Amino acid sequence: MSKENLITAIIYTGLDEQLGPEPNFWLPRETSKELLLHVSIKTITMLSAERGVTPRTLAFIPFAATGLKGIIKHIEWVDENRRGGTGHAAITIVFREEDDIIFYKYVNDLEFLFDRTAQQIMIIEESKKNRESINVLIQNLLNEVLIVLEEKKIEESQLSEVTAFPEKDQLHYQFKIIVAGDPTVGKTSTILRFTENAFRRSYIPTLGVAVSKKTINFDNIAVQLIMWDIAGQAKFEFMRTDFYKGAKAMFIVFDLTNPSSFDSVYNWYVDIVNHTESDEEMIGFVSGNKIDLVKDRKVQEIHARQLANQLNLEYFETSALTGNNIDIAFESLARALYDRNK
Template sequence: MGDKLITGIVYCKIEESYGPKPYFHFPSELNEEIRTSACIKSVTLLTAEKGHVPDSLVFIPFPSLKLKAIIKFIEWEDETKRGNVGLSTVVLLFREFNDVIFYKYVKNLESIFNELEKDVKRFEKAKQDISNLSISFVSFYEKILAVLEELKRREVEAKELEPFPHIHHDDFSPEDYILKLIVLGDPGVGKTSIVLKYTDNAFNRIYIPTIGVNISEKKLIFKDSRITLSIWDIGGQSKFDLFRRNYYQGADVFALVFDLTNKKSFDNLLNWYNDIKRYLRKNNNLFGFIIGNKSDLTNLESVEQKDISRLTKDLGLEYFQTSALTGENIEKVFRSISTKFLAKAP
């Protein structure tokens, strides 16, 4: 599991004469490019904050390496340093595909990072040999993996059938339905967050990296019918254009997602709609929804309701406003999808 979830750990220090420098890394075979990139980017981020050291964990991407990382910034008193302060970073690297796992469970990892921070401060203040610190980092690595393994076990063992409220299990027919939902929209609008909020599946996903697709399943009982909801969260980057259209095939329903704080993502919805209709025009039973996400950021909204109403009316699509952060209307969206699907089902 470690090889799949965690790429490596790098401990970086800011030296006045050398700049950012990787002092320790694990595992030992972690290549130099990754180690150097981890240090330069994490320290640059700290420099951009003009010396302010964030208390919380920070996520940063490494697109060229297809990695992401959680950063813990550490400072301690050191009279030999400029400003009497020593600065370092702990960089936990993982593959891009696994980011939803770490986003979902980052709170479960905070205490382990805090334990390591205490060890690092003791080490740096005492100016001990680096071998003493290596023991702490290996222990940190093992604790992170143990927590993730336990979280995975809980998720996998969770009940497969999660009915909507007020559904009785005793009265459903043996009829099974498979509903394919494709979720589309510009990068960064919160498609993956919406799917994760509903399915609660950080580990139980299938990823197809060549086209940037996350596939999740949700089994549920709704209106006396068993439904397997297959959700295809399709990457919005232009590099996936040629592949994406093949995965529209067989869709029963589509959801077009935009960011309420990003006007461009709303303006692009018509392009996404036309793309679907171009390749699925023979599917007469296809239906869809528009989702305006990030409703929790009300003070930052840049899309006017009159424009949303006009577009939904022109396209004949139902509209929902959601927040993947708070969960607002997430359940309602998927309930409506199931209701409409069953109404069209033979």
């Protein structure tokens, strides 16, 4: 993954009292009008959901129809000529949804860059002079973000070479894990949070599977989990039998804010069981992801645990955003596999 294609666009959106949200400055210049309008409307209307309170920290928002996400910095400044005496705008960096863990992981490193740019833009907007210089600030922010991400990518690569993948003769056990769940529940983000490699993974788009590895050491034993991130899209259903072959455990993820993804847990369980050949019951875990979205939660823990117990699966609630319980869940899985196979 090169730094050049990691970011789809950067867009500065202003709120015009007559016209509504308007994209003012953006890069690349050839960004489609449809994307500009879609991003501008959704980022500015976020403020109405917050009852006019401008978020002080960076926010993430999906643009589901496009397969993209955005990291947003909202800006507010004094303008006595406007209703309410304030002006509003937003800086949005747009990226592919599959790369969201990179921005989640390094959000603290990017916050300062956004804050500094926002402060500079506030001064320009309040003065009502040299607004074209905002375009330069947006270009500089884009370059700085790309530099930070490239530095983090290099750091991850150097760390991986030393610690992530030991030689096979250092391993005591290797297990293939099926990671399944509906699209957008956070399967990939969960895996990348666990492996701590936001940039490094092997993705095979034609097969709809991404393969990641991590070795866990405990009791002087090295256990490597080979995680197959199975595509949730229907177009890959006919290939799942081959994907499941040789798997020793399942890890089914659902979104705590999306009841339909929870309803799909049983279907994923049945699908995996019906397409694997094993004389013993497969070890399995269910992960209720996005526990950090407390206000948006729709699936209650008691119901999730009841389903997990019914299927004889372990249950964890996790957050790929904060990392909460991610390591514990996978380490518990590794220990369970070791205990069965030692």
